[in-house]
Amino acid sequence: MHSSHASMTAWGRASAILRVTSGNFLEQFDFFLFGFYATYIAHTFFPASSEFASLMMTFAVFGAGFLMRPVGAIRTGRLY
Incomplete structure (x- = not known):
């Protein structure tokens, strides 16, 4: 079975892991x-x-921000 997507290089994979890790840390x-x-x-x-x-009310704002994570993932997940 052939994939139409190009396989990632080691550098590309390491770069993606670094971006994901730093984004999760900051969040x-x-x-x-x-x-x-x-x-x-x-x-x-x-x-x-x-x-x-x-x-x-403060914790409701916190919860709203936490619940918006999946919406942000759906909206911006295909940018890269």
Whole structure:
């Protein structure tokens, strides 16, 4: 069975692995920082009438960002 796609060279494979690894690292680091500073973000951006509600709204924003990962993968996955 012949494939119509050209096989990757060792350099191309290493380059792809490096790009994927660095992208995943940056994304997870971003989520870590957001979770770490969630209380400060809640206090700054949401109403102070209820600390619990402010924190839950902050985590809802965190969850929305996490749920958008598959949409971004579908949208930009075929660029390379």
